[in-house]
Amino acid sequence: MGDHVTISVNGRPLTVPAGALLSVVLAQAGITRFRRSVHGEARGPLCGMGVCFECRVCVNGQPHCRSCLTLCEPGMEVCTDD
Numbered sequence: 001m002g003d004h005v006t007i008s009v010n011g012r013p014l015t016v017p018a019g020a021l022l023s024v025v026l027a028q029a030g031i032t033r034f035r036r037s038v039h040g041e042a043r044g045p046l047c048g049m050g051v052c053f054e055c056r057v058c059v060n061g062q063p064h065c066r067s068c069l070t071l072c073e074p075g076m077e078v079c080t081d082d
């Protein structure tokens with residue numbers, strides 16, 4: 001399984017292809033609410049190319065990471081608002 005890595009998503013392990021886009025693996029895992037707007041509305045990827053900032057999640061304690069620009073790495077800890 002050298003071509004896969006395990007990351008943590010909201011405290012749960014998730015095995016994904018190494019180097020996969022984080023936004024893609026989160027969507028494939030069934031997560032639809034990546035973050036919330038200031039009014040509490042669900043937000044998720046829109047542009048898929050780093051422009052809209054709707055796909056932000058917390059990665060390794062760093063908030064506001066654009067998941068559509070983030071590649072999955074071993075041991076990565078991801079938190080969403082799902």
Ligand code: FES
Nearest residue numbers: 048050052053068
């Ligand atoms: S989906 Fe638009 S910045 Fe990530």
